[in-house]
Amino acid sequence: MKTECLEWLEQLPSPDGVLASEQLIGRESLRNLGLPKKYSEAWRLTNLKRIEKILKLPLAQSNQYENSIDKNQWPEIPKDGVRIILNNETNYKTNLPNGIRFLSNDDIKETINLSHQSIDETNDWGVSVNKACNNKLLALKVDGLEEQSLEILIPSQKETLNPSRILLVLGKKAKLKLLQVIIGEGKSSNNNLIQIHLDEGSELNHGLICFGKNDSSLFTQACIKQNIDSKYELNAIQHGWSISRFEPRVFQQNGKAKTKLNGLQISSEKQQLATHSLVNFNGPEGELEQLQKSIAADQSHCIFNGAVKVPKEAQKTNASQLSRNLLISKAARIDTKPELEIVADDVKCAHGATISQLQEEELFYLRSRGIDSNQAATLLLKGYCQEIINNLPVAAERWQILNQIIENLNK
Amino acid sequence: MLKSETKLILEVCDLHANVEDQPILNGVNLQVYAGEIHAIMGRNGSGKSTLSKVIAGHPAYKITGGTIKFEDNNLLDLDPEERARLGVFLGFQYPIEIPGVSNLEFLRVSTNARREYEKKEELDTFEFEDFVQEKLKIVKMDPAFLNRSVNEGFSGGEKKRNEILQMALLEPKLAILDETDSGLDIDALRVVAAGVNKLATPNTATILITHYQRLLNEITPNYVHVMANGKILKTAGKELALQLEKSGYDWIEQISSNKEENQ
């Protein structure tokens, strides 16, 4: 297995650009890691065959970009909105709104090297792959008191591996609504790393829509570092990937910040979708509210692993984690696991998990009003998804994701 | 009353039903004609809700004998949604909360399902809003409830009003209201009763399941039935309700067990 990784590393172009040093780090880690292994707890449930395929894909090329991407499904950009498309150019040139600017190379060097204490990168396969092969970085800084909004669209080219990376810094008291959309295409793989630094009192509402199709795969990590009094809210939706793994990691640097993580994964056919979250409180009075939902249809598989770390210095932490799941086919599977590591003694940590089917009483209530059983099931599924989708930044409505989800489930 | 001239809406014959092999209904007989209001009373656990759910088609109950005719249809052959479209309406004793599903959307989809069967035109979202505003007045309900999820976080009384609102929208031929009065204060009870009276017509029928005489002060039934052990034990006029309120159910059960012993 290691040799496959080595072969892949060998054929990569030599390190280059602003991320050259990161490439060296990533390659070194991968050399030691090899491919993920079944016996490691974090990969135990993963379909590793599908992972092997990813390293066989050639890297996406910028000169292929225009004709290998299907832009038809992209909704128009809202009137005063800004969309940045992560294509395969090294520099993403766009007009930015006042209050958002590109980080200079010096800024980048300073910020990106602050390695994220909650990731042990030498041990992290997804991050290492991204670092090893990616030379493109979108680096933005948001300042000022006015709320900004932004859409970042990350398409994939067919039959290629598409790495990308975002560095987003919110200055003191800055506010941003970010909608990040990742789209998979036939036999592609997408690997996105977004690194977010929230300074004191800043607020980020982060919507993440990950829609795959036709045997595409996704590896995406969100690494968030929160300073005190900052607020981070994530609503993440995964749907339609042959295999996907989303790893949000939040690090409350000095505690006393608010984190809200909502996740929704909807799998059908033989898909395997996974969320592995980690919230690390590194100081007192931190808050976490987490809700993870999954719907598994056909012969698909949804996985959720929710780690929360409350070390001794994180007294008065208030954390809750709820995992609510719907199995809508007998052949589908859902695995959900909380992983609480609590050392501090004066804390509130609640967690719970349920796996159920569509409720018979709810279905009967709808049917007793003349709604046929298919339509009743659809209404219930929509309602189930809406609890998360309703929290996405308004700009997400244009993507009509709920209709697509229901269409795919009814196939 | 000259029954031969009015139309038979519901005919339940020797109905037996089980839940998980446990018999709950043990031979119910009931005939309801157009224009009538029937009250069904009885102790908790006597099978009143079961009877109403079996008529509406709840899949948890297994029918082990008997028939239910609704006009010319064998109800037991039909799915719950088909029964509803024909005009059978059940006001639930415990209306279900459905998080995430908008009440307005739910009301519109169900109203249109019934209208389609009645060959009335479908109402689009705008037309439906006008239609529903009219009906809201009947139950004196705050329009804000339309924008919430179905019954989610509604108080007991609000849920019951929402049931009557659904009845007003669906314009059923047969309305079965299962303890719509319980948990209501007297003002809310009057609103609900006024709604029921307003919606009752010579061509429709109503079955009220209730514990209390006080609802029957507001809505006058033609017949009062007493249920016990999954059967109707006694049927009489509205004076029976007063008698039950005074003397309880014991005497009826006494009479009927004596009868069975004599047989």
Ligand SMILES: Nc1ncnc2c1ncn2[C@@H]1O[C@H](COP(=O)(O)OP(=O)(O)O)[C@@H](O)[C@H]1O
């Ligand atoms: N779904 C069910 N599962 C198990 N038992 C039930 C179910 N529905 C009704 N029963 C039982 O049937 C009996 C009659 O209940 P119900 O019809 O609710 O009575 P009522 O409405 O007259 O109070 C009770 O003993 C009740 O426990």
Ligand SMILES: [Mg+2]
């Ligand atoms: Mg009852």
